[in-house]
Amino acid sequence: MENHRTIPIKIPVTDLETPLPGDLTVSGTDTGLVIFAHGSGSSRMSPRNRAVARALAQAGLATLLFDLLTEPEAADRANVFDIPLLAGRVADAVAWALGDPRLSGLTIGLFGSSTGAAAALVAAARLAEDVGAVVSRGGRPDLAGDALEQVTAPTLLIVGGADHAVIDLNRAAYAHLQCEKRLDIVPGATHLFEEPGTLETVMDLAANWFTDHLGRRR
Known part of the structure; x- marks a missing residue:
């Protein structure tokens, strides 16, 4: 990560007057951008997602971690499972990235965990032309529902071998993916x-x- 720098940024979203805070890590030689969609009860400060982001930076990728919810929103547990709300915020982050000159030409990937994985998949289905890949870590892709069959981006589901209930949910979602x-x-x-x-x-x-x-997109 020697050549990477982390920049605090603000992401405007369509349903809030106040933009959401994020951390953008970039270098001059990135081969793509990965936007993180954290899961239930988490934020952009998630130590696991930040560890993954550091590894992706070392692999030559720019990363964006941002809060999908404000603090008051996160206090309402229902918002954590509001997949349309979360997917809309992910889509707003993609739109912001597409318009930022520092990220010009970079293909976008989405990394989702827990309910954030469903949000990432719904956003990927909605933004098929703008999302190049999706990874889910311990996610709930089943919560993406009918959007699973509309995802065109190559999708990797990662599940813990001892996370038995979530394995079954991922297998069910996997069967619906057509990509x-x-x-x-x-x-x-x-x-x-x-x-x-x-x-x-x-x-x-x-x-x-x-x-x-x-x-890099042509």
Whole structure:
């Protein structure tokens, strides 16, 4: 990450007067941009997502972590599961990135965790021309519903091998995806990938998926 710099930014969203805070990490040689959609009870300060973001930066990718909800919104548990609301915020972040000259020419990927994975997939279905790849970590892609069949971006679902209920939900969602897809189960990992070496496996899988599928647009 020697050449990367992190810049505090504000993302305007269509349904709020106040923009949402974010952290953009860029260099002059990035081969793509990955926007993070955090999950329930989390924020852009999620230590796991920030660790993954650092790994992606080391792999030559720009990253954007931002808060999908304001603090008052996050205090209402219903908002955490409001997938249309969250997907709209992800779409707003994509629109912001497409208009920022620092990110000109970069293909966009989405990395979602928990309910953020469903939001990322719904946004990817809506913005098919603007999203080049999706990765879900311990996600709830099943909550994307009918949008799953409309996703065209190559999609990787990563689930912990000990996260049994979520494995079943991911397998059900996987069956509905019509795009290039893969389901990777990390042995011994629980929902938060807290076991030694499991989050590093997520980092490697995500970095490889994004670097394989993201590149500068012509």
